[in-house]
Amino acid sequence: MQKITEELKNNSLSRFHLIYGEERYMVRYYKHSLVEKLSVPGDEMNCTYFQGSDIKESDIADVGQVLPFMASNRLIVVQDSGFFKSAGDMADYLEEFPDSTYVVFVEREVDKRNRLFKWMGKNGCVTECQSQNEPMLKKWIAGYLKRTGKTIAVPVAEYLMERVGTDMEVLNNELDKLIGYTGERGEIRTEDVDAICAGSAVSKIFDMIDAVALGEKERALSLYGDLLANKEQPMSILYLFTRHINILLQIKELSAEGLNKNEIAKKIGIPPFTVPKYGKQAAAFKRRILLKMLSVRADFEEDFKTGKIDDQLAVELFLIQALTN
Numbered sequence: 001m002q003k004i005t006e007e008l009k010n011n012s013l014s015r016f017h018l019i020y021g022e023e024r025y026m027v028r029y030y031k032h033s034l035v036e037k038l039s040v041p042g043d044e045m046n047c048t049y050f051q052g053s054d055i056k057e058s059d060i061a062d063v064g065q066v067l068p069f070m071a072s073n074r075l076i077v078v079q080d081s082g083f084f085k086s087a088g089d090m091a092d093y094l095e096e097f098p099d100s101t102y103v104v105f106v107e108r109e110v111d112k113r114n115r116l117f118k119w120m121g122k123n124g125c126v127t128e129c130q131s132q133n134e135p136m137l138k139k140w141i142a143g144y145l146k147r148t149g150k151t152i153a154v155p156v157a158e159y160l161m162e163r164v165g166t167d168m169e170v171l172n173n174e175l176d177k178l179i180g181y182t183g184e185r186g187e188i189r190t191e192d193v194d195a196i197c198a199g200s201a202v203s204k205i206f207d208m209i210d211a212v213a214l215g216e217k218e219r220a221l222s223l224y225g226d227l228l229a230n231k232e233q234p235m236s237i238l239y240l241f242t243r244h245i246n247i248l249l250q251i252k253e254l255s256a257e258g259l260n261k262n263e264i265a266k267k268i269g270i271p272p273f274t275v276p277k278y279g280k281q282a283a284a285f286k287r288r289i290l291l292k293m294l295s296v297r298a299d300f301e302e303d304f305k306t307g308k309i310d311d312q313l314a315v316e317l318f319l320i321q322a323l324t325n
Contacts, residue, residue, distance in 0.1 A: 004127045008033050013102070016094060016124030018084070018117070020107040025168035026129035031077070031106050038075045038102050046071045051079045061093040064101045076103045084110035084117050091119035134158075134271045137166055141175065145188060148179050152188040158273045160193050163203050166271060205240045206281070208319075209248075213284035217323045224319060234311040235304070238318065242297055248282040249290050255279060296321045 007013050008030075019030050039047040046068045050060055060076060068074040083090050084107050094103065110117050120126050132140065138157045145152050152160075164174050174197045178188050181196045204223050211220035227237050247268055254264045265272040297318055304314040 003125055004030055007125060008037065011037070013037060014125040015097075015099070015102050016105075016120060017103070018105045018107065018110070018120045018124065018126045019129065020084070020105075020110050020127075021129030023129040023131050023168055025172060026132075027106060030127055030129070031104060034104050035075065035077065038073060038104075040071070043071065045069045046073070047075045047077070049077045049079070050081065053080065053082045055081045055083075057083070057088055057090050057093060060090070060103075061096075064093065064097040064103065067098060068100050072100065074101045076101065077106065078103065079106040080108065081105065082107075084114050086114075088116065091116045094119070094123070131166065132168065134161075134166075134273055137161060137168070137171070140168070141171065144172070144175055145179070150179060150182065150186050150188055156188060156190050156193065159190055160197065161271065162274060162277070163193060164197050165202055202240060202244075205237070205244050206277075208241070209244055209281060212319070212322050213281065215323060217320070220319055220323060221316070224315065228312070234315045235301075238297060238301065238311075238315050241315075241318075242294065245290050245293050245297075247278055248285060249287065251275070251278050251282040252287055252290075255282075293322050 004017070004019075013034070017034060019027050019034075021027060035047075048063050055078065060078060063076055064074070066074065083105070097103070105120070112118075117126070138154060138161075141157045141160070142152060160174065161171070164170050177196050178192055182188060182192055204227055208220050208223045211217075211223065224237065228234070247270065250268050251264065254267060259267070261275045262272050264275050270278070300309070300314040300318045300321075303309050304311050309317070
């Protein structure tokens with residue numbers, strides 16, 4: 001992302017851009033930044049959008065050959081075309097476009113062996129928007145708040161990420177809520193996060209595991225009810241529960257091997273700052289209990305798939321069995 005950031009900063013934009021990746025917030029951010037630089041709001045004469053897998057390359061080529069009308073350049077935005085996962089002649093068409101035509105491709109997935117992808121790498125700017133790591137997210141959170149005259153301590157930023165997750169779109173929404181909630185006060189505090197930020201499904205699953213470890217049946221089932229009220233599907237909840245148990249098992253094993261926090265985080269695929277919290281929770285369970293939970297979960301999932309019980313009852317019975325253990 002360094003190249004596109006420098007281009008935007010220096011106003012020296014490549015004529016061809018490809019933006020893709022799993023961090024959709026950053027994909028949208030760079031797309032809007034390019035559109036803002038390369039077009040005038042409401043200028044439909046010189047800015048054309050194409051979207052969907054049914055786009056014809058020849059239609060884009062027809063527009064791309066037209067010189068801009070009373071403007072310095074023409075902009076074409078192509079979204080979710082699938083061109084970067086299939087064979088085609090788009091690269092040949094792009095070769096023929098006049099210097100005044102700029103093209104921005106926005107995709108979810110690409111095949112890096114694809115001819116058009118390789119052409120873009122040589123002739124344009126390719127930006128892959130990956131999920132950001134912990135240090136980058138904390139820096140981004142601090143910068144976002146700084147632009148509104150607010151500050152946040154590192155432990156509070158970490159607590160915010162623990163509570164709502166690391167998806168930048170979600171974080172952006174929660175930061176906006178915190179900005180509005182704190183009013184004239186400049187510092188974002190832990191109590192503000194508790195007051196205004198709804199816990200994510202992952203956060204509630206964490207709390208459910210805590211309740212199971214303490215044998216708090218009513219609390220565990222209440223948290224399950226909260227997830228259902230938030231429109232989470234029972235089988236999705238069961239999947240998250242399973243994922244969480246697997247993390248605890250891996251934490252136990254890797255800690256026993258003597259790996260440090262960063263090594264454990266890398267192997268499991270979780271933020272390093274969450275490792276101590278997972279570790280403390282893992283210590284509350286014996287390994288055989290965690291394995292038993294996984295076995296019981298598989299039994300209830302099978303009962304659901306074979307039509308013996310519905311999905312909601314399957315998860316409730318699983319929770320009761322876990323609490324019994």
